[in-house]
Amino acid sequence: VHYEEYLDTMKGHANTAIDYVSDKISYFGGGSSDIAPSYTWEPNFYDEETIERLLTTLNTPLFPEGDVNKTSSSNVFKENLKLYRDTMSQEIDEPQVEGLVRSDESSYNAGNAVPATILSLVMNKDLNELVDSIKQLEEKFNSKFNYPYTFLNDEDFTEEFKETIRQFLPKEREVRFGKIDAEDWDIPETVDKEKYKHGVELLDSEGVSYAKKESYHNMCRFYSRTFYKHPLLKDIKYAWRLEPGVKFYCDIDYDVFKFMEDHNKVYGFVLNLYDSPQSVKTLWRDTIEFLKESPEYINEQGAFDWIKENMQKSVNFNITEGYSTCHFWTNFEITNLDFLRAEPYEKYMDYLESKGGFYYERWGDAPVRSLALGLFADKSQIHWFRDIGYSHSPYTNCPNSQKCDNKCTPGYFTPWDNLEIENCQANWMKYSMTDEQLNLY
Ligand code: GDP
Ligand code: MN
Numbered sequence: 001v002h003y004e005e006y007l008d009t010m011k012g013h014a015n016t017a018i019d020y021v022s023d024k025i026s027y028f029g030g031g032s033s034d035i036a037p038s039y040t041w042e043p044n045f046y047d048e049e050t051i052e053r054l055l056t057t058l059n060t061p062l063f064p065e066g067d068v069n070k071t072s073s074s075n076v077f078k079e080n081l082k083l084y085r086d087t088m089s090q091e092i093d094e095p096q097v098e099g100l101v102r103s104d105e106s107s108y109n110a111g112n113a114v115p116a117t118i119l120s121l122v123m124n125k126d127l128n129e130l131v132d133s134i135k136q137l138e139e140k141f142n143s144k145f146n147y148p149y150t151f152l153n154d155e156d157f158t159e160e161f162k163e164t165i166r167q168f169l170p171k172e173r174e175v176r177f178g179k180i181d182a183e184d185w186d187i188p189e190t191v192d193k194e195k196y197k198h199g200v201e202l203l204d205s206e207g208v209s210y211a212k213k214e215s216y217h218n219m220c221r222f223y224s225r226t227f228y229k230h231p232l233l234k235d236i237k238y239a240w241r242l243e244p245g246v247k248f249y250c251d252i253d254y255d256v257f258k259f260m261e262d263h264n265k266v267y268g269f270v271l272n273l274y275d276s277p278q279s280v281k282t283l284w285r286d287t288i289e290f291l292k293e294s295p296e297y298i299n300e301q302g303a304f305d306w307i308k309e310n311m312q313k314s315v316n317f318n319i320t321e322g323y324s325t326c327h328f329w330t331n332f333e334i335t336n337l338d339f340l341r342a343e344p345y346e347k348y349m350d351y352l353e354s355k356g357g358f359y360y361e362r363w364g365d366a367p368v369r370s371l372a373l374g375l376f377a378d379k380s381q382i383h384w385f386r387d388i389g390y391s392h393s394p395y396t397n398c399p400n401s402q403k404c405d406n407k408c409t410p411g412y413f414t415p416w417d418n419l420e421i422e423n424c425q426a427n428w429m430k431y432s433m434t435d436e437q438l439n440l441y
Helices: 003-029 048-058 070-089 124-145 159-168 193-205 214-225 256-262 283-293 304-308 314-319 337-341 343-355 365-376 417-422 425-432
Strands: 116-121 149-153 175-179 238-241 267-269 333-336 382-384 390-392 395-397
Touching: 003 048, 048 283, 048 304, 070 425, 116 124, 116 214, 124 159, 159 175, 214 343, 214 365, 238 256, 256 333, 283 343, 283 365, 304 365, 304 425, 333 337, 337 343, 343 365, 382 425
Parallel strands: 116 149, 116 238, 149 175, 267 382
Antiparallel strands: 238 333, 267 333, 390 395
C-alpha cells in the first residue's frame, strides 16, 4: 500500500461517506427511501502499522504449515465434531435476552414491525417445492408475524404460479412478484466467452457441480451483487431468504427481524460449511488484492481466524491459496440489506465483477457474501440462529428444543458420514463466538 494514496482516499471518504449512502439509496430504487439505514459504514482511519498488521494476519494461515499433517488434521476434525455434537445436544429454548418481541402483544405491528420481507428467487417449475417451504415457514413463524413475501424471477411468473401462492396464503399476507431485468441477470458482455468456456470445462472435469450451467452462474452473481437493488426491495432493510424444498422444524415465537434490529445484527445464519475449493480458486487472491488497495474497509473485529483456518480441510486452504472456504450457507440467510448497500460491500462486488470469477470460475454467492462479512463486519454482529431447525439437503441444523417437532434428530448434521467433515460450525464457535454468545441460548 502506498500510504500517501491511502491518506488521500481517506480524506475523500471523510467527505463523501454520508453522500454516498444517500446517493446509493436513490440509485437503487429510483427515489430516496424515507427510512434511515439500519447499517452505516464509517471509514476506518488506520495508521500504516495497523494496515501492515491486518494484511499480515490475512496472509498468515491460522496454524503454522509445519503443524498441519494427516494426524493433526484428523485429530482436530474429531475434536470439532465432538464440540459440535456436545453443543447441539444441550437443551436450548429461545435467546436468553430481555425484550424478545412477540406477536400477541397489543402494540405489535404485524407485517410491519420491521421493514422486512421473506425473499425467494425462484422459477415457475419450483412451485410445488416452494409451497412446501412456505407452508412450513408459515406454520413455524410467519402466520404469527405476517411478514410480506417477495418473489423474483428472471422470467415472468405464470398466472398459475401467482394464483397458487396467493390462494395458499391468508388474504392479509402481502405478496409481491418481481421480474429481474435481463441486464441484471444475463452473462455480461465483458466476459470473455472463450475464457469462460475453458474455465467451465476445467471445473466440470474437476467435478464442480453446476459448472456448465450458465443459469447457475447467473444466479450466484445475482444473489451476490444485484438482488438487493431490486425496486421491490427499495424500502426493505432485512430479507429472510427462502428456497424451495427446505424444511423448518421448530416454532419461532419471537420476531427474528426485530431481534436482528434490536441486537444490531448484520447477518443471521444456521449452517456453516466448507465449499468446493475449485469453484473459488482465485477468489481469495483477488480479495487480498482488493484489500491492499482499500484497507480502510477491513474491520479489525472481522472473523479472520475462521477465514484462515487451515486444519480440518487443509486441502481447501491450499487450493484457494489462503481461504478455509468456510462460508454461511446462504440458502437460509437473514441479511441486513444496508450492510450490502454500504460502500465496502459495493466496492468489493465491483472489484469481483471486474475479475470475472462468477463465470471463469463458479464463485458462489455464499463464499462471496461470507468473505465480505468476515472482513467488513464485526463478527459479533453475525448471529447463529441455533434455535431455527432447518434443513436443505444434505445438511441440517437441528437443535435440542421443546419447540421442535421431532422430525429432525438433535445434532444430526447430515445422513452421509463422509460429509461430516464439511461442517465448519465448530470453527465458527471456537474462533468467532464469545462465551456470552455461546451461552445466549
Ligand atoms: P443449490 O441449492 O445450490 O443446489 O441451488 P438451487 O438450484 O436451489 O438454486 C438456488 C435458488 O435459486 C433456488 O431458490 C432456485 O429456485 C433459484 N434459481 C436457480 N436457478 C435459477 C434460474 O435460472 N432462474 C430463477 N428464477 N431462479 C433460479
Ligand atoms: Mn437449493
